[in-house]
Amino acid sequence: MAGKRILVIDDEQAFCEMMKELLTSERFEVEYSAHPIVATERALSGDYDLITLDLNLEDLDGSDVWSLYCDSDVPTPVVVMSGYLNEDTRQALKEAGVNYMLEKLFRKSELMNLMQEVIGN
Numbered sequence: 001m002a003g004k005r006i007l008v009i010d011d012e013q014a015f016c017e018m019m020k021e022l023l024t025s026e027r028f029e030v031e032y033s034a035h036p037i038v039a040t041e042r043a044l045s046g047d048y049d050l051i052t053l054d055l056n057l058e059d060l061d062g063s064d065v066w067s068l069y070c071d072s073d074v075p076t077p078v079v080v081m082s083g084y085l086n087e088d089t090r091q092a093l094k095e096a097g098v099n100y101m102l103e104k105l106f107r108k109s110e111l112m113n114l115m116q117e118v119i120g121n
Helices: 013-024 036-043 062-070 087-095 108-119
Strands: 005-009 029-033 050-054 078-082 100-103
Touching: 005 013, 005 036, 013 029, 029 036, 050 108, 100 108
Parallel strands: 005 029, 005 050, 050 078, 078 100
Antiparallel strands: none
């Protein structure tokens, strides 16, 4: 998976920096954005192999970003991350077309296993 490009969309700067450190240590190329409008523009560029999307963004809800993304024809897989993934939320996300979810706080092994499932080698 080395060299794959990841976009992290999260309004918590510390989380973005942690993800960048964690993923670059696994030889991913990582960019992040805490601003949902800028992040949406980047996501729609099609320049990434995977996007992680926080469900609860400050200025624009993650589900709004997801809707904009779904209206495009960008094939990049998205992993929705949230500290609030109860069964109702998971079901709503599945109905909206989200295939991959990861609950914050997660172990590095959980993240890497999901990345392997989503983008492979």
